[in-house]
Amino acid sequence: SQQGEEDPQALSIQEGENATMNCSYKTSINNLQWYRQNSGRGLVHLILIRSNEREKHSGRLRVTLDTSKKSSSLLITASRAADTASYFCATDTGTASKLTFGTGTRLQVTL
């Protein structure tokens, strides 16, 4: 079953703008991860935030986690056309590092 639900399902922005994607989940987690998938390809890990962390940065990525609201957001700053992809959140409840993926946000960055 899908634990995470991403919002919005699709997002279209122009190059240079910021993109924000949100993820909500249902149960307690060990960590939450964000992945990127280019069309028809495997997933690439972007960032992992642990349940005791509130914010994390990696390059142009900023992830926040609010465990009281069971939600997370991914911000991509100064977007580029190469950022066009689907983005998924995934929650790890700690058992064998199994991940439960959300439904994904399709991001389109136009020139």
Added chain:
Amino acid sequence: SQTIHQWPATLVQPVGSPLSLECTVEGTSNPNLYWYRQAAGRGLQLLFYSVGIGQISSEVPQNLSASRPQDRQFILSSKKLLLSDSGFYLCAWTWDLGEQFFGPGTRLTVL
């Protein structure tokens, strides 16, 4: 460095035929291994995971089975494919940090 391989990349099979998808990991030992399926335009669904040789856990009832005959080899099989088995199959591994590393995937079409 670690790499993960999946083959074949694409596969078209008739209903009722057998299936064998292979995943191998290089550059690490005793990884956790995972099989996911992704339906078109959807998130990933965890099918099987393995924490060691011969140890397989199934997440959803289905027409598929998995085996781990060697430490870094994970095989997804079916005796008789169904139309509903079509999808994009992804293998992944993790060690102890939580983030998962995905293979390039196999696109299976059952006709």
